[in-house]
Amino acid sequence: MLDIVIASRQAEIIPGFVVKRLLPYQLRRMVGPFIFMDHGGPVAIPNAVHSNLDVLPHPHIGLSTVSYLFSGEIMHRDSLGVEQAIKPGEVNWMTAGKGIAHSERFEDPAIRAGGSLEMIQTWVALPEKDEEADPAFYNYKPEQLPIFTDAGIWMRLIAGEAFGLKSAVKTSSPLFYMHVALKAGARFGIPTGYAERGVYIVHGSVLVNGKAYLAGQLLVFSKGVDPVIIAAEQCTLMMLGGENLGQRYIWWNFVSSSRERIEQAKEDWIQGRIKLPPTDNSEYIPLPEDRSKPSGGPAPNTLS
Template sequence: MIDLVIDQRRRDLGGFEVGRVLPFASHRMVGPFIFFDHMGPKSFEPGFGREVDVRPHPHIGLSTVTYLFDGEITHRDSVGAVQDIRPGEVNWMTAGRGITHSERFDDMRKNGGLMHGIQAWVALPEAFEETDPAFAHHGPDDLPTYESPDGLWARLIAGKAFGAEARVKTHSPMFYVHWALKAGARAELPAEYPERAAYVAEGEVEVEGRTYHAGQMLVFKPGEPVLFTAVTPAIVMLLGGEPVGPRFIEWNFVASSKERIEQAKADWRAGRMKLPDADHDEFIPLP
């Protein structure tokens, strides 16, 4: 059932390294997921530098999905949202026709600590590419959880899966799940969606007689369920859904046409995209 194995590529974002998985050269999307970064794990000492912060920057045509295992990030955006995100919560920002935001480590800078999480982008269907920008924060009560007696704990971050639905507004059929597995635990990914993948964020798992480790994404063929066995304690992120059609991606912009991306680049270069009210003194220039 495994169609492709993607190894993360390490990227230095300026004081903070991530493992980039999507987009990948030969497989750019899984369902609507077009971008997938593994942040950390990285331990910070108190008073670490501001070069780690992500200054205000723009997006179009997508929703960003921030989910943490450890740490804390402060989000500020151009629709007026200011929101701290902590482990087990979801920040879902819909860019639509255009939004700007920053991600800063204000509280972590005071005390230090471990930063570990996933930043994903979900491409919007064509009918919603130019929708109004919006931001939503969801706590654990909005995200269904499940625990089995043999060592599986699961949280549905967004979409529908395993007979449950998260209270996160999405724009196309999709699923996004956090599994925590004890060593020896077994769990099955059903054949519910045509495009599915699993990312090993921590530990090792066995699928179809082979062992896969942290930093690898397994992309599956459609049609049959997939059985996982945890070789060690493991964290696995499940993702996928219905495809939304091919997309172009350049810098922070996603669109179904190259012309729309060129317009977004021109708008950012000319200063026509509003900066966050609560964070407007600096920004990331167009590369």
């Protein structure tokens, strides 16, 4: 019934900030077009260390980064000149295409005072025809995203189409991405009609076919398998999936259908050919020392 159960692994993306990493995984690199998934927090960020946790400007190619917060606030700046604070329930959807750099900083006074931060970050691989598209950035407010409610069920469709709903978020391939909250005993299905589908348990636990699964696990299902998810207790889930786009290589922050393109991106970053954010260009993350070739397997520690 289940293709695979992926248990989160700890990854320190910057000193002092450890996240739960789900994708890529050695035995399952992608779920539909989703090639990367981190769950950060919940964590309190004291004023004394918040600046050390800022994610400095860094590059991407060949993907869209998707930031979704449960609590806290992060300031995004990118090569296009965008400055956007992302808040809980909003969606920051940045398409890197042929190349973009961005930073993520903790500037909200509440965060600096020790407030809590919890977020999910995913990367969505682009179809080959869109890998060299011009970079773009969109911020979507909660009121732009469809909501479904029923007895013991609350669901927000972040992106794509599911259960007869369609999100306003612009995507490049068929997919779905959902935030689901269930009360104990509630029953919920997963969208049908997609080749690959996953359910990540953010909080709580669920039953599938009588077996319990716990927070920190990503359950991956094939097309044609339509399980019923039963909340064993109050729980929060992220559901995601879509159509398989074919093989992708990943190295650091770069994703591409071509190994050679990733090698070019490395050199582009070294030579300064990927522009820094115009209002955040005094520092940046250099290319990692690891000069290995792009891999079809797990990436090294990765910043989004």
